[in-house]
Amino acid sequence: RGTKEYGLLFTGQKCDKMVCYSDADYAGDVSDRRSVSGYAILLRGCAVVWGSSKQKCVALSTTESEYIAAGAAVKEILWLKTLWEELTLEEGRSQPSLFVDNQSAIRLVKNPE
Template sequence: MSDLLGRLGMIDCKPLATPAAVTKAVTLSDELFDNPTQYRRVVGALQYLTITRPDLSYAVNRLCQFMHAPTVDHWSLVKRVLRYIKGTIHYGLRLTPSSSTTIHAFSDSDWAGCPIDRKSTSGFAVYLGSNLISWLSKKQRTIARSSTEAEYKALADVSAEVTWVVSLLRELGLHSGQPATLWCDNLGATYLCANPVFHARTKHVEIDYHFVRDKVASGDFVVNYVSTADQLADILTKPLPAPRFATLRDKLNVVLHQPLA
């Protein structure tokens, strides 16, 4: 982080409380950035940083969507992320011993959140006991026709990830045998997991439907509803106000590490 700030002459920049602004939408302006190679190099470095900084995942994923033709506005968004990094340079992902080996995951989606193509952004956070072990912020490939569909696509993504985590733990002989719990803040999506009736309005999500529902029917997963206020994956799908962002960042176990003397 220090090296990245130093290369861009931002060691003494003013820090910010969040990596993405709530009020400013990402638009495609006409003025292209004069050094696209620098943009790609910096965003590429930020991608590596998200390996231990899940709080940066949404902002960096958004920047990656403009690699082909970055504009001056996009470069200003990069500098905003760097100003946030300046203020959280001693933060990192905390891993602690946990008495529990149960898997629980939070899944969320920002329906039609992109103002350019109206595609939704999926996000999930997977915990093993009290430790965050996997997370994702990613734009969905297709346009969702309803918030339920967008949420269900995100639920299918986290289902695939949890299936892989369970498989890995079984190979290591560490799986508890208990079903994983998936938390979703959309009642329509949670009902769809258990409803054997396939309605015409959900026919276009049939593959995701069968994948998730088979996992629920076999007892591998339990899908529960969680209120939006308690949805930890919210930080991975949209820009948030500073107080809400800081609260969710703490719950992702991204905390201040005191530098060694």
């Protein structure tokens, strides 16, 4: 009720680049030591998809927690990218960007061996 006056404002910005930020708190829940993943996906500068949820398993490191969060974000990116391409009929025109704030998780994503 208190937010019915709020909305998303899409400017005349031509950039259709999809940008996603993911993050996690390592073992943030003191009762079960599970981490929480979060992400926000922006399109034309507006957050259009976002979410936060407790991870299903106990991560053993900050890297693992961030890696799990990045994986959840990628699932949403793929879904939104497919929807965007169907709506605009511009398949594969631009690749989404994912930003993760943990260097070890970034290295793991680039080379999972």
